[in-house]
Amino acid sequence: MKKFSLIGSLLLALTQPAWASGDHDHAHEHKPLHGGIVVEAAHMDWELVASPERIVIHVRDHGKKASTAGATGKLTLLSGGHKSEAVLKPAGEDRLEAQGPFTLGPGTKIVATVQLQGKKGANVRFSLK
Template identity: 55%
Template sequence: MKLKRFWATAALLATLGTAMAAQEHEHGHGHEPMHGGVVVEASDMDFELVAKADVVTLYLRDHGKPAITKGGSGKITLLSGSDKTEATLVPAGDNKLEAKGSFKVASGTKAVAMVTLPGKKAINVRFALK
């Protein structure tokens, strides 16, 4: 009896896992980096942070499709050890916001971005660089 219940539960979990994977693929909710950065999901959108010493770029996807950033804005705060750097993010293409400057972006750096897109509430996104 216990063995039947075990196999029934295992079959149910396998079915659910397959269905969830299919739904994720179907709706474009994969959270893989497309630009070599760190991806975080917030407010049903994917945010990919690509941080370099001279530029910080935030790519936005809405349900797997590039999000329109025209008219949007943001602010990013980078915390690297005891150093804190803030920068303004501005639209820099169809689906990205960008800040240029001098940034400390070592492994372990934490980043907090506040993004505002036209017609939407501000979104707070947190990252940890690898």
């Protein structure tokens, strides 16, 4: 009987962190506010708005604008067999921007590696449809 009690206690202890992580506050929605693609990463929302001339990433923290002052980052674009990179720079209070020209189309994968000041770095992956 002790063996079953010990196993039951162990299983309960191992599953408890999973219950705690389910307590994430989702009072905000992950909808695009600028007509782009929204991805959640590093507990923040990242909205990609891409054109051949410019790529903009809007950053929100729990539904509120997140400061990009002092942020650094880069984009890696994979389109067909073509790979390109661009530097992301702060452009306003809550967004990062890279200047083109960019080759974009359905299936293009874009990876943003971003370091916001005072926050843990984030790798954000987008896929154009």
